[in-house]
Amino acid sequence: GQQLNQSPQSMFIQEGEDVSMNCTSSSIFNTWLWYKQDPGEGPVLLIALYKAGELTSNGRLTAQFGITRKDSFLNISASIPSDVGIYFCAGRGEAGNNRKLIWGLGTSLAVNP
Amino acid sequence: EPEVTQTPSHQVTQMGQEVILRCVPISNHLYFYWYRQILGQKVEFLVSFYNNEISEKSEIFDDQFSVERPDGSNFTLKIRSTKLEDSAMYFCPSAVEEGEVYGYTFGSGTRLTVV
Numbered sequence: 001g002q003q004l005n006q007s008p009q010s011m012f013i014q015e016g017e018d019v020s021m022n023c024t025s026s027s028i029f030n031t032w033l034w035y036k037q038d039p040g041e042g043p044v045l046l047i048a049l050y051k052a053g054e055l056t057s058n059g060r061l062t063a064q065f066g067i068t069r070k071d072s073f074l075n076i077s078a079s080i081p082s083d084v085g086i087y088f089c090a091g092r093g094e095a096g097n098n099r100k101l102i103w104g105l106g107t108s109l110a111v112n113p
Numbered sequence: 114e115p116e117v118t119q120t121p122s123h124q125v126t127q128m129g130q131e132v133i134l135r136c137v138p139i140s141n142h143l144y145f146y147w148y149r150q151i152l153g154q155k156v157e158f159l160v161s162f163y164n165n166e167i168s169e170k171s172e173i174f175d176d177q178f179s180v181e182r183p184d185g186s187n188f189t190l191k192i193r194s195t196k197l198e199d200s201a202m203y204f205c206p207s208a209v210e211e212g213e214v215y216g217y218t219f220g221s222g223t224r225l226t227v228v
Contacts (some may be wrong), residue, residue: 033217041203042219043156086157099156100146100169101217 002031006089006104010014013079014112022073031093032065032072033101038087046087047074079111115222117207125226129194134223136188138207142218145188146208147180149173149201150222160167162188205207 004025013019023032031050035043047058049065049072056063062075072091076083089104118137126132138145147159160170162180179191189208192199202222 009177040224041224042202042206044219047215090156100161100171101148101156102158103156104157 004089004091004101004102004104004110006107008107009105010108010110012110015081017079019076019083019109020073021089022071023089023091023104024071025069025091025102027093028069028092029102030069031092031100032063033090034063034072034074035088035090037088037106039085043088046065055070065113079109081111081113084109084111117205117218119203119205119220119223121223122221123226125228126195128197128227132192132195132225134190134192134203134205134225136190136205136220137219138188138205140186140228142207144168145180145182145207147207148204148206150204151188151198151201156159159190161225192225197227200225202228209215 003026004023011019023062023073033048034046036046037043046061047056047063049056052065053067054065060077063072065072072089086106086108088106090101092101126130127191133169133200145162148156150156157173158171158189160180161168165182177193181189188205188226202224204219206217206219208217
């Protein structure tokens with residue numbers, strides 16, 4: 001079945017540092033999504049990517065849809081304490097039976113003020 | 114901004130008991146889903162529902178699970194005989210249409226604890 005490998009599993013950084021995390025897939029996706037989840041809450045969508053090669057920003061966050069359609073990365077610039085949380089990538093395939101979201105295992109981010 | 118509402122926020126149940134998790138999707142959404150997240154693990158797809166029927170389900174969604182949209186607003190997930198491994202956060206995102214990613218909105222979820 002479709003699988004997503006997300007790395008790194010966890011990061012511990014100093015406030016102000018930049019962060020990069022990525023996901024790779026065993027199959028092609030048509031959509032890549034990046035979510036952030038705070039403790040006790042549901043995932044919140046950060047960035048959605050729809051086209052291979054697409055580079056999209058949302059404030060200090062930047063994400064790209066890989067050319068091969070099998071990978072994506074998320075960068076966070078100038079991290080702040082409220083960036084703490086778990087970041088998930090999720091992908092979605094073609095229409096029909098592949099429309100469900102496939103999720104990565106998450107990257108846990110800790111920011112030291 | 115419209116939100117998906119899930120009740121209860123936390124439910125504790127004895128193993129073998131039936132539970133019903135309730136969700137009120139965003140009113141103009143047409144596609145409904147249940148996902149679960151075991152503590153510390155990834156989010157897993159359970160089932161998708163459109164036009165009053167299941168459109169896709171995962172291998173997790175076995176005969177112990179069922180979904181229903183009884184009154185056109187609520188969307189429920191029933192687990193007939195809970196097992197310890199059913200303990201997880203359950204989410205019911207909804208979407209306006211399959212391609213409308215920004216309509217894919219998660220609520221705060223229901224934490225199910227099976228003891």
